[in-house]
Amino acid sequence: MAINWYPGHMAKTRRQITENLKLVDAVIEIRDARIVKSSANPDIEKICKDKPRIVLLNKFDLSDPVVTNAWIKKLEKKNVRVILTNSLLGKGLNQIKPTLDELFKEKKERLKNKGVMDLTIRVMVVGIPNVGKSSFINKMAKNKIAKVGDRPGVTRNNQWIKTKVGIEMLDTPGVLWPKFEDEETALNLAFTGAIKDEIMDIEELAYKLVEKLTQYYPERLKERYKLTELSEDPLENLDMIGKKRGMVISGGNIDYNRLAVMLLDEFRGGKLGGISMDR
Template sequence: MVKDMDHINWYPGHMKKTKDLLRDSLKLIDIVVELLDSRIPRSSKNPDIDTIINNKPKLVLMNKSDLGNEEGNRIWKKHLENENTKVMFVNAHSPKDGARITKEIQSILKDKIEERKAKGIKNVTVRAMIVGIPNVGKSTLINSLSGRKGAKTGNRPGVTKGKQWIKLKGNIELLDTPGILWPKFEDQEVAMNLGFTGAIKDEVLDIETLALRLIERLISIDSAVLEDRYGIEISEGQSPLGVMDTIALARGAVARNKEIDYTRVANMVLDEFRKGVLGRITLELPERE
């Protein structure tokens, strides 16, 4: 998948600074809002976050919930929710979900708000910090929550930089932080999942191999996803490369010399998966405990 897995600069300097920023900002905020990708909740969760935030109240937002399948969403909610953590499935583009999120933040902090009112503080403002890996949809969500178009968005990791406070409805101030990955991917499946969903820049990946691995994963989950989309039949025991060739032929991804244009078919499969054109797909489920 990756050109050289051991030498990719997964942890550039700005991500270390972000980690320090998170620690320094904790004393300023009342709640942490963690954004995950509902297709890959485990892989899109930075394992450093829980250690950094310690026992702060937390709201987990499973973004792109319309791209993960319903059963997968239900299983993950049950797995992640606990006394100090609430879980909501959202679509960052939805203003209706934005209203639900602000209401849930107020609900989680109800006791703290009442406590401050009892001290004579009027118009109590609560502060939240939003965290998440690159390209998980933070900027889009912030735009939806704030009703503005100020936060830069894009389908590429690394758009948000620096430290920003954004005022939301309901007397909530939200601290945005740059997306943060972690120093090293020892779990190859995590790295693959992040590549599939675009959390790692395509430029540092071997796109053709990445698409091949995605096809392999989709066959193992439900081969009908590929059969229905591309109008093909996948025979028992057919290799992922054979399926990739079949898709290419079905979609005319063939060069002038009649050889398969693997770059073209790879980009097509990855793009259609990321946009949800292939359907609602959850790539991973919690490990059985």
């Protein structure tokens, strides 16, 4: 399944991130906790490598905690500061300021010795589309400065946002990269909504989702859709789910488009429980 989505504004965003790095002290990178590897933009990794960086694993309560903890250990071995967050509910955000203070402890001490008592830390907020950046910024700023949407590509322009905790944030639009390294990465991005559904064959995407869930979380599928058993054939599992949900149309056929929309919505909304697609 060939998937690619790199509209012109993303190339512009990449240039803006590079140009604006000199304006900030640190970078806050937001990833989706369900797809820790797939939601890590390799371009951001290269561009921001010389800046102190905090990685937020957002939507952590939609992920598999065992898998997420394994990712945290792996990232921390690379000296990456990791914080689990749910930016929509504000969970974990109280750890941002102490972590930044620790990163800039020596700098603050130097400035304090020079008589500068209040240091405003300027950070750039980066991440792929639909990962929760706008919700994060709104919670940190305690108002609705950034636009929030459940679709990728809502934030388009850079904007500075002040907070009451001594942090200024430069918001940036969500950005992907021109060529995905493998199909699994592309599919994971599509499953979680980082790629617009409008450019996808969502029926095939739902097939691929059921195929992966059958492999990793068969009991969740059976429990959610009241199936007594699963087939090795994902299409048969799709048919069984469609029948259980009453999506049979004339001639006994399944309304696959309606079924695909339902499956993707329920997966993205956490209705199947905590699930991690990147191992």
